[in-house]
Amino acid sequence: MMNDKTKNATLSFHGKTYELPILSPSVGPDVIDIRKLYGEADVFTFDPGFTSTAACESDITFIDGDKGELLYRGYPIDQLAEKSHYLEVCYLLLYGELPTAEQLEAFEYRITNHTMLHEQMHYFLRGFRRDAHPMATMVGVVGAMSAFYHDSTDINDAAQREVASIRMIAKMPTIAAMAYKYSIGQPFIYPRNELDYASNFLSMCFAVPAEDYVVNPILSRAMDRIFTLHADHEQNASTSTVRLAGSSGANPFACIAAGIACLWGPAHGGANEACLTMLREIGSVEHIPEYISRAKDKNDPFRLMGFGHRVYKNFDPRAKVMKQSADEVLGLLGIENNPTLQVAKELERIALEDDYFVSKKLYPNVDFYSGIILDAMGFPTSMFTPIFALSRTVGWIAQWKEMIGDPTQKIGRPRQLYTGATERDYVDVEQR
Ligand code: CMC
Numbered sequence: 001m002m003n004d005k006t007k008n009a010t011l012s013f014h015g016k017t018y019e020l021p022i023l024s025p026s027v028g029p030d031v032i033d034i035r036k037l038y039g040e041a042d043v044f045t046f047d048p049g050f051t052s053t054a055a056c057e058s059d060i061t062f063i064d065g066d067k068g069e070l071l072y073r074g075y076p077i078d079q080l081a082e083k084s085h086y087l088e089v090c091y092l093l094l095y096g097e098l099p100t101a102e103q104l105e106a107f108e109y110r111i112t113n114h115t116m117l118h119e120q121m122h123y124f125l126r127g128f129r130r131d132a133h134p135m136a137t138m139v140g141v142v143g144a145m146s147a148f149y150h151d152s153t154d155i156n157d158a159a160q161r162e163v164a165s166i167r168m169i170a171k172m173p174t175i176a177a178m179a180y181k182y183s184i185g186q187p188f189i190y191p192r193n194e195l196d197y198a199s200n201f202l203s204m205c206f207a208v209p210a211e212d213y214v215v216n217p218i219l220s221r222a223m224d225r226i227f228t229l230h231a232d233h234e235q236n237a238s239t240s241t242v243r244l245a246g247s248s249g250a251n252p253f254a255c256i257a258a259g260i261a262c263l264w265g266p267a268h269g270g271a272n273e274a275c276l277t278m279l280r281e282i283g284s285v286e287h288i289p290e291y292i293s294r295a296k297d298k299n300d301p302f303r304l305m306g307f308g309h310r311v312y313k314n315f316d317p318r319a320k321v322m323k324q325s326a327d328e329v330l331g332l333l334g335i336e337n338n339p340t341l342q343v344a345k346e347l348e349r350i351a352l353e354d355d356y357f358v359s360k361k362l363y364p365n366v367d368f369y370s371g372i373i374l375d376a377m378g379f380p381t382s383m384f385t386p387i388f389a390l391s392r393t394v395g396w397i398a399q400w401k402e403m404i405g406d407p408t409q410k411i412g413r414p415r416q417l418y419t420g421a422t423e424r425d426y427v428d429v430e431q432r
Pocket of ligand 1: 233266267271296305306307308309360367
């Protein structure tokens with residue numbers, strides 16, 4: 001295929017030539033438009049894992065994997081993590097611009113006033129087994145929101161789409177905290193409107209009715225940063241799942257529940273839990289070489305959790321900020337020397353020098369450090385992915401809304417390279 005950047009790409013195939021338009025993004029590589037290819041040439045393209053395929057047009061988030069750059073609506077993630085805060089970032093992702101002070105105040109007010117869950121949902125939640133993984137509870141409860149909030153399920157009504165969005169961003173911390181409280185047998189703690197978003201989440205997770213709970217501002221800031229760093233990440237697996245579910249016209253609660261289900265996997269959001277489990281399993285620095293050689297062994301499915309990324313091939317800019325946050329939190333809590341952290345630091349040092357990891361461009365990703373912070377804050381590993389899910393909710397919603405508003409949007413319907421049997425006649429069971 002010849003790629004003339006000023007005009008079209010040309011595909012020569014079975015003696016014929018096809019002109020394919022080239023679309024130019026505002027930044028990033030050009031995109032060859034193959035939408036008419038099947039109709040004109042009767043041929044599919046093959047790209048399992050979507051490594052070379054842009055599935056949509058989007059103006060929300062940009063990643064340059066080689067530079068290690070992540071921009072939300074053009075703003076670098078490190079600037080947002082340092083100068084902004086999660087709800088301002090939510091506004092930015094949802095509406096495209098940073099809010100004025102008035103817009104921010106009104107937005108925060110709306111979110112704060114939607115944090116409580118319909119009381120009947122408490123009974124619904126109590127139907128789960130106590131030992132259910134909080135992600136299992138979240139998938140179920142978020143999906144069930146369409147039954148409790150059916151007045152915001154009409155995707156063709158912009159006002160309903162907006163209310164559904166606000167409801168999910170506001171209620172997700174409440175749901176995650178309730179899933180946690182339920183799993184440890186403690187009473188649910190209601191949201192407190194005088195607290196900011198991150199402090200409120202910490203309070204709902206760690207307060208008990210029997211005594212006052214004062215949120216530590218450093219921990220609350222670290223929590224807010226974790227939310228901000230995970231808020232969106234362009235067309236990753238869970239976001240693409242939300243878009244695919246939404247492309248059929250499914251209601252927003254169902255779409256976000258689908259995203260949560262996809263996020264759960266250890267190759268995606270489940271990596272933060274898997275990473276800490278792995279660090280604990282390694283146990284002490286003497287065992288690291290054994291795990292490094294397992295990770296390199298082609299016949300061993302083991303991978304170093306928290307290392308590598310489909311897009312970042314230099315460094316993960318979120319990991320940089322998260323590492324700094326980890327140092328702050330662990331310093332504050334005076335646990336710089338805990339054994340898990342020692343294993344993590346040594347593993348990081350060895351992997352960054354080891355030729356296997358260097359040559360394959362496998363660097364610590366955001367999940368390598370986030371688990372360490374969350375563990376230090378007192379969260380069990382099972383809560384790591386629910387926290388990722390609550391942070392990513394705004395990204396899923398922004399992408400879902402963008403898709404619904406796109407006039408060229410169609411139901412997502414990939415094709416396949418069929419390798420099964422060709423047509424054959426049915427054989428009666430007696431003759432088989
Ligand atoms: N440990 C050991 N080897 C690895 C690892 C790892 N963590 N990751 C990739 N490799 C090797 C892999 O075996 C392959 O080797 P070869 O070329 O010899 O076959 C090569 O590196 C390329 O790997 P890949 O699987 O083709 O790369 P991918 O882009 O499909 O996968 C990934 C990306 C993130 C799924 C993968 O790196 C991985 O499984 N990492 C561990 C899980 C993890 O930390 N995931 C969190 C990602 S960040 C949070 C998020 O966005 O969800």
